Each structure stands twice: as structure tokens, then as C-alpha cells.
Amino acid sequence: MSGPLGGVPPAELLMTVARQDRGGCLVLAVRGEVDLSTGGRLAESAGEVLREAGSRPVVLDMLGVEFLSSSGLGVLVSLNDEARAKGTPLRVVVDQDRPVMRPIRTMGLDDVLAMFGTVDEAVAV
Amino acid sequence: MAEPAAVAGAISMVLMADPVSLSVVRQRFRVWLADLAWPDDEVDDIVLAVNEAVSNAVEHADAPGFASEVRVAARQFSETDGGRRIVVGVSDNRRWCPRDTQRGLGMLMIHTCMDDVRFETNHEVTTTLMTSVKVPPLRRG
Numbered sequence: 001m002s003g004p005l006g007g008v009p010p011a012e013l014l015m016t017v018a019r020q021d022r023g024g025c026l027v028l029a030v031r032g033e034v035d036l037s038t039g040g041r042l043a044e045s046a047g048e049v050l051r052e053a054g055s056r057p058v059v060l061d062m063l064g065v066e067f068l069s070s071s072g073l074g075v076l077v078s079l080n081d082e083a084r085a086k087g088t089p090l091r092v093v094v095d096q097d098r099p100v101m102r103p104i105r106t107m108g109l110d111d112v113l114a115m116f117g118t119v120d121e122a123v124a125v
Numbered sequence: 126m127a128e129p130a131a132v133a134g135a136i137s138m139v140l141m142a143d144p145v146s147l148s149v150v151r152q153r154f155r156v157w158l159a160d161l162a163w164p165d166d167e168v169d170d171i172v173l174a175v176n177e178a179v180s181n182a183v184e185h186a187d188a189p190g191f192a193s194e195v196r197v198a199a200r201q202f203s204e205t206d207g208g209r210r211i212v213v214g215v216s217d218n219r220r221w222c223p224r225d226t227q228r229g230l231g232m233l234m235i236h237t238c239m240d241d242v243r244f245e246t247n248h249e250v251t252t253t254l255m256t257s258v259k260v261p262p263l264r265r266g
Contacts, residue, residue: 014148033151036180037144067151069176070231099169106237107230 014038017045023123025057025091031064034072043075050083050090057089059122068100073107080113090114091122133157135200140179142186142193142217150179150197158211161201164260170238171257175199175213177231178253182217184228185251193218207262210240216252 015038020027026049034042049058060079062068076092083090092113094100104110116122136157140146151172158168179195186193199213236242241256 033148035144035147035176036183037147067172067176069147069173069180070228070234071180073230102166102169103173103234106234 015041017042019045019049022059022119025059025123026053027059027061027119027123029061029064033067034065034075035067035069036071039069039071039075042072043078046075046079047082050079050086050088053086053088055087057091057123057125058083059091059093059116059119061093061119061122062100063093063095063098063119065094065098065100068103070103070107073103073109076104076109076113089125091116091125093117093119093122133160135198137196137198140195140197142183142195144180144183146183146195147176147179151176154199157199161209162263163211167258167260171211171213174235174238174255174257175215177228177235178213178215178255180231181228181253182215182219182251185217185219203262204259208259209262210259211257213255213257214252215255216250218249219251 013032015030015032015034018029018031020029028046028049030042032038046058046060060076080090090113093116094104096117101110104113104115116125136153138150138153140150154172154175155168158171163171175197179197182195186195194217196216197213199211201209201211203209235253235255239255240258243254245252245254
């Protein structure tokens with residue numbers, strides 16, 4: 001990859017967000033890396049879904065996330081606060097063995113967020 | 126006679142003070158630490174801490190992008206028992222106070238992922254100096 005930024009992958013390749021309606025839930029699948037460059041886009045997409053959801057649960061599928069920074073954690077906390085204020089259930093799906101779990105545990109967010117190991121479990125609640 | 130390919134014990138880079146630099150610095154550290162046969166969990170911790178330190182520098186830059194730079198340098202060192210550590214310095218061209226930063230979560234992450242963290246301010250440069258946890262000596266077959 002070359003170009004004016006010298007091998008910097010564009011932010012839209014670094015993180016992708018895909019939405020799907022499943023079992024009465026709005027599922028937002030996030031893939032890639034969530035950091036200072038992509039966190040804003042996650043906040044926007046997920047915020048939009050939260051506003052649409054009403055009383056339907058929103059499932060944030062983070063199984064495909066390979067890196068999560070403190071800015072990403074900040075986004076998760078604000079989304080969780082917003083969902084709670086609206087009365088929309090927000091469920092976060094994270095692979096317990098992936099490096100993403102480390103920052104979540106470090107900040108004690110595993111006690112704050114409704115966490116699930118698979119999308120099936122999160123949808124079936 | 127050709128020497129066996131030596132693993133570089135140090136890396137350094139100059140990045141523009143922009144969020145797009147973060148994925149570059151993470152990738153560079155992952156490749157370098159893999160060459161040093163660093164254990165996976167400790168690689169994740171170092172990459173997390175470096176990412177947060179560079180994020181701090183980016184957020185404190187006066188003019189993000191090409192006008193400001195972040196310098197990152199790291200090297201491996203061995204202690205007398207053979208255990209290895211990485212020391213990383215992240216510098217930006219702005220004087221700021223680590224205690225006043227809005228990035229409290231990022232600071233907490235740096236302190237959690239590293240054994241030692243200190244900040245140095247000289248003239249218009251703020252440097253975050255981080256020392257990783259110790260990992261076992263490298264055993265070559």
C-alpha cells in the first residue's frame with residue numbers, strides 16, 4: 001500500500017460495521033480495530049441503531065474486533081449509558097479468549113456491560 | 126562469512142500526530158516483538174500501552190496531521206538474570222501535564238499494562254517513558 005499517507009490503511013478498512021435484524025434484535029457486527037481513528041464511526045453507527053431500536057434489544061457483536069483502545073471503551077460506556085437512559089437493552093458479545101477482553105477487564109467494564117460469549121446467546125435472552 | 130540474521134534490538138519511528146498513525150505504530154510493534162519472540166499476552170499489553178501513549182500525544186498536538194510529529198523509540202534490554210524488558214519512549218512537541226489530561230482511561234490502561242511509567246517534560250517536548258514487565262530469556266535452539 002502506498003499513497004500520500006505512506007501505507008496507512010484507510011479508516012473504513014480498519015473497522016467495518018454491519019447491521020442485521022435477527023430474532024427481534026438489532027445486531028450490529030463490528031470487525032477490525034476500534035481506536036481513536038475509528039471510535040467515532042462506531043459511536044455514530046451504534047447511536048443510530050440505539051435511537052431506532054425503541055424497546056428492541058441491541059446486540060453489539062464484537063467477535064471480529066481485533067483491537068480495542070481506551071477510546072473504544074469510552075464509546076462502549078457512553079452507548080451503555082444512552083441505552084440505559086432509553087430503556088433499550090444493550091448486549092455486548094465478546095470472545096473471552098481474545099485480546100479485546102483484556103482492556104474490558106482492566107477497566108472493570110465486564111461488571112458494567114451485559115456481556116455474552118456468542119450472538120446466539122445474546123439474541124436468545 | 127555471513128552472520129546469522131540479527132534481530133534488531135531497537136526500533137524508532139516518526140509519525141504524524143494524527144489518529145491514522147495509530148494502526149501503523151501498532152503494526153510496527155507487533156512485527157518487531159514477534160521477531161524478538163516476545164510472549165503473546167505481553168505483546169498485547171505493550172501494544173495497548175504504546176497505542177494509548179501515542180493517542181495522548183495525538184490529542185495534545187496543536188495542529189493534528191502533517192504539522193505535528195510524534196516520535197516513538199523502543200529497545201529491548203536484558204537484566205542480570207537474563208530476563209528481558211522493553212523500554213519505550215513516546216514524545217510529542219508540546220508541553221502538557223499528564224495529570225490534567227482528559228484521557229484518564231488511557232492513562233489507567235498505560236499504568237496497568239506496563240511495569241513502570243514516567244513522564245518527562247523538557248522545553249516543548251513531553252515524553253512518556255514506559256518499561257514493560259519482564260519476560261523470560263530468549264532460548265535459541
